[in-house]
Amino acid sequence: xxxxxxxxxxxxxxxxxxxxxxxxxxxxxxxxxxxxxxxxxxxxxxxxxxxxxxxxxxxxxxxxxxxxxxxxxxxxxxxxxxxxxxxxxxxxxxxxxxxxxxxxxxxxxxxxxxxxxxxxxxxxxxxxxxxxxxxxxxxxxxxxxxxxxxxxxxxxxxxxxxxxxxxxxxxxxxxxxxxxxxxxxxxxxxxxxxxxxxxxxxxxxxxxxxxx
Amino acid sequence: xxxxxxxxxxxxxxxxxxxxxxxxxxxxxxxxxxxxxxxxxxxxxxxxxxxxxxxxxxxxxxxxxxxxxxxxxxxxxxxxxxxxxxxxxxxxxxxxxxxxxxxxxxxxxxxxxxxxxxxxxxxxxxxxxxxxxxxxxxxxxxxxxxxxxxxxxxxxxxxxxxxxxxxxxxxxxxxxxxxxxxxxxxxxxxxxxxxxxxxxxxxxxxxxxxxxxxxxxxxxxxxxxxxxxxxxxxxxxxxxxxxxxxxxxxxxxxxxxxxxxxxxxxxxxxxxxxxxxxxxxxxxxxxxxxxxxxxxxxxxxxx
Numbered sequence: 112x113x114x115x116x117x118x119x120x121x122x123x124x125x126x127x128x129x130x131x132x133x134x135x136x137x138x139x140x141x142x143x144x145x146x147x148x149x150x151x152x153x154x155x156x157x158x159x160x161x162x163x164x165x166x167x168x169x170x171x172x173x174x175x176x177x178x179x180x181x182x183x184x185x186x187x188x189x190x191x192x193x194x195x196x197x198x199x200x201x202x203x204x205x206x207x208x209x210x211x212x213x214x215x216x217x218x219x220x221x222x223x224x225x226x227x228x229x230x231x232x233x234x235x236x237x238x239x240x241x242x243x244x245x246x247x248x249x250x251x252x253x254x255x256x257x258x259x260x261x262x263x264x265x266x267x268x269x270x271x272x273x274x275x276x277x278x279x280x281x282x283x284x285x286x287x288x289x290x291x292x293x294x295x296x297x298x299x300x301x302x303x304x305x306x307x308x309x310x311x312x313x314x315x316x317x318x319x320x321x322x323x
Numbered sequence: 324x325x326x327x328x329x330x331x332x333x334x335x336x337x338x339x340x341x342x343x344x345x346x347x348x349x350x351x352x353x354x355x356x357x358x359x360x361x362x363x364x365x366x367x368x369x370x371x372x373x374x375x376x377x378x379x380x381x382x383x384x385x386x387x388x389x390x391x392x393x394x395x396x397x398x399x400x401x402x403x404x405x406x407x408x409x410x411x412x413x414x415x416x417x418x419x420x421x422x423x424x425x426x427x428x429x430x431x432x433x434x435x436x437x438x439x440x441x442x443x444x445x446x447x448x449x450x451x452x453x454x455x456x457x458x459x460x461x462x463x464x465x466x467x468x469x470x471x472x473x474x475x476x477x478x479x480x481x482x483x484x485x486x487x488x489x490x491x492x493x494x495x496x497x498x499x500x501x502x503x504x505x506x507x508x509x510x511x512x513x514x515x516x517x518x519x520x521x522x523x524x525x526x527x528x529x530x531x532x533x534x535x536x537x538x539x540x541x542x543x544x545x546x547x548x549x550x551x552x553x554x555x556x557x558x559x560x561x562x563x564x565x566x567x568x569x570x571x572x573x574x575x576x577x578x579x580x581x582x583x584x585x586x587x588x589x590x591x592x593x594x595x596x597x598x599x600x601x602x603x604x605x606x607x608x609x610x611x612x613x614x615x616x617x618x619x620x621x622x623x624x625x626x
Contacts, residue, residue: 162439163463163481165505165523166567215568219504219523219547246568257462267462 155319159294161269166217171225177240184213184241188313200234207257215246251277263320271298328618330367338611373409386427395422426467456493479506497535508551521548554605563596570595
């Protein structure tokens with residue numbers, strides 16, 4: 112138990128800073144310990160940042176189905192939960208996601224493979240799309256994220272795929288190849304399964320925002 | 324008539340920026356191998372090569388008068404060289420994050436820099452190597468450009484917003500947030516009355532700088548635009564760019580008659596265009612491509 116390494120003052124400050132306590136003056140050591148443990152369990156590390164890239168486009172519609180019928184890309188479901196570093200749901204969150212088609216080309220005229228999603232009452236979001244393609248300047252498959260919410264720092268990041276040939280079957284060792292991906296945590300495990308009609312892929316990409 | 328360049332100059336390294344000297348006597352190429360090469364634009368012969376850095380270049384820019392060259396690299400400090408002698412003239416204090424885009428003011432007094440993860444633009448006093456201002460910027464990397472009279476600084480961010488600051492006070496002159504996508508290249512008319520920005524939507528957006536209202540949109544580029552050059556008379560504009568999927572795909576360089584808003588000539592480029600330049604007499608266009616060559620073309624279509 113790491114609590115023994117903390118002074119009472121540090122534990123109080125830790126709880127207060129996470130919004131669990133307004134003041135610790137009247138708390139017993141046991142109650143304070145319990146509050147600190149709860150804070151520790153709920154505390155989250157903010158999602159790592161990545162570059163915004165040149166292909167962001169403002170004004171994407173809020174759509175959950177980005178894969179049109181007959182799309183030649185590999186079907187992909189992306190789902191996740193949005194919380195903040197206190198483990199709380201984030202009110203009014205807007206999740207801009209965008210990625211290329213299966214050839215690595217972005218739609219800069221319309222809004223193909225672009226959406227501004229919201230999270231539901233449980234903080235969950237989901238989108239049906241395809242695995243992005245590869246292109247020269249950023250040769251690892253990726254989905255861009257720009258996440259904003261009142262009272263929180265805007266988060267710019269990207270999700271990558273552990274199955275991407277770019278990682279040569281070993282994302283733990285190869286994730287930093289060519290200085291494209293800056294954080295191993297952003298390379299997500301991919302579930303591959305038999306879908307109706309065609310194989311499908313799915314990733315989970317949870318988001319943790321910092322309060323402003 | 325075959326569509327071929329007048330000359331192909333082999334540069335031995337990727338040319339990040341090309342420019343014609345004001346007398347038209349030299350074509351300058353800022354090369355990724357840390358050399359600045361001067362060629363005779365008529366013969367293509369190498370006049371001289373000035374080695375200036377061995378660092379892995381990140382941001383690099385020539386001053387508008389072509390006397391200075393600023394660059395940033397892994398050392399995270401912006402350095403400024405005298406282009407004639409190749410000697411380092413100024414060195415700014417090191418920054419927490421390596422600067423990306425750079426711009427030198429036409430009066431040679433100021434330098435602007437930014438870094439993707441900082442969301443700020445820094446304005447420097449060149450001679451004193453001292454930071455003057457920190458300007459809060461938008462998200463993502465931005466291109467930077469000073470106005471011809473050095474009074475304004477424009478930043479184009481990948482959050483698709485153009486920000487115009489008064490360089491002296493750091494106050495916003497305009498914030499243009501109705502562009503759909505990122506602008507990669509910017510240009511001012513020589514008198515400063517007009518400003519052009521072009522990028523991912525393959526369009527050159529023209530603004531008048533009195534009220535920063537959009538006055539024209541030049542459409543026709545088949546690829547994204549990353550390089551613009553305006554002739555000193557302000558009439559002829561050259562635009563080049565790249566295919567977003569692969570640098571190896573051929574592209575087109577367009578030469579615009581700006582007052583007529585019409586395309587004068589379309590030049591085929593073999594692949595991604597790094598930089599374009601137009602000679603002071605508007606007769607010649609230089610195109611630096613990712614294949615380490617500079618091609619010199621006639622600006623007017625051949626009869």
